[in-house]
Amino acid sequence: MKTFDLNTLVRTNVKSLKPYSSARDEFKDFNQKMIYLDANENPFENGVNRYPDPKQQDLKALLASKNGVKAENILIGNGSDEVLDLIFRAFCEPNKDNIITLPPTYGMYGVLADINAIENKKIILKPNFQPDVEAILNEVTKKTKLIFLCSPNNPTGNSFSDEAVLKIINNFKGLVVIDEAYIDFSKDKSWLSVLSDFPNLVITQTLSKAYGMAGLRIGILYASKAIISILNKIKPPYNINELSQQKAIELLSLNKTNTQIKELIFERNRVAKVLTKIPFVLDVYPSDANFILFKVDNAVKRYNQLLNKGIVIRNRTNEPLCDNCLRITIGTSDENEKVISILKTL
Incomplete structure (x- = not known):
């Protein structure tokens, strides 16, 4: 250097x-x-x-x-x-x-x-x-x-x-x-x-x-x-x-961390796969974290729809390169299943 x-x-x-x-x-x-x-x-x-x-x-x-x-x-x-x-x-x-x-x-x-x-x-x-x-x-x-x-x-x-x-x-x-x-x-x-x-x-x-x-x-x-x-x-x-x-x-x-990390990575991959099949989801970005960034047709609309269903995520649409993008943290298996079920109904 x-x-x-x-x-x-x-x-x-x-x-x-x-x-x-x-x-x-x-x-x-x-x-x-x-x-x-x-x-x-x-x-x-x-x-x-x-x-x-x-x-x-x-x-x-x-x-x-x-x-x-x-x-x-x-x-x-x-x-x-x-x-x-x-x-x-x-x-x-x-x-x-x-x-x-x-x-x-x-x-x-x-x-x-x-x-x-x-x-x-x-x-x-x-x-x-x-x-x-x-x-x-x-x-x-x-x-x-x-x-x-x-x-x-x-x-x-x-x-x-x-x-x-x-x-x-x-x-x-x-x-x-x-x-x-x-x-x-x-x-x-x-x-x-x-x-x-x-x-x-x-x-x-x-x-x-x-x-x-x-x-x-x-x-x-x-x-x-x-x-x-x-x-x-x-x-x-x-x-x-x-x-x-x-x-x-x-x-x-x-020493419980490794087990939880493996579970969260599994759930991250599962949620990402489901997101690719949701009609209003336009893109799902690869993640090395415990969250997923994904692009939708209308971030404000979809954010509010999820909020009304009791699901709180982050709307990142005002960030550079993140137009109409939402960020969802990976939760427990049960929490993720509930989100998936709701997404399929929107």
Whole structure:
């Protein structure tokens, strides 16, 4: 890849920032024999009266083991939105820098750019929903700090080609953020397998989708130790509460995810096959996620018809390349059967 110097990307104020030091940062050897009078906590034990581990060490150790990475390469946030926001705040100067996003894609990239006063250069995907690599690289300037690649992409459901992603990583001096929220449903491997090969690669994942923990708000960022160290400087000290940490460890340890993923992929394929036979469905797009994007004759009409039948999906018709497109999440077998039955009557 082109010469990469992380130090040139970090915001000036972040470089000189002295991070907040919490009580648990200053004294880490927690054990029950000690009397803790350092954090102004309520001393009466109830299971949550103490501050949580600010580094989420047990959860990181479990994730590291499952994904073949080191704990030092992991940052955990209050949902993916927090880890994405931290990237903006660490590397993008407000009213000065810019990012590149590839609509149609996850809307929070643009929202976070607006919140942080960062220009968002939008390069529309090709008609086959693949990145227009030449157009992307042509838009890069010295002020371009981040390129966001959502793969599998939301709302289109497809994965980006390895060739396109590699060309972007190898020809961009800023950070390439690959959002893998739906990677567990994909036939493609995670880019985690080559994380150590690219110092400018950042990968985000979540426990909200395949792992069934949307209510816990656990977002995960994987990157080099150097990038993680910078993000830790600005991370809120106790951003993941004790109950969320405990429940995430408990559910990850149950090892039920693979069975559920297989069932959802089976159901995804079943629903997609049925959709191709519905008269008002004009196209069904291939999906590597737990949802399907499909084109209909009139998205507003069909959305409202389903809503009136008690089925809530998403109308994506206002997104680029998604005219008259609906997005349906794959539910349980019974839920999907009910949707199929209703679709056949419309």
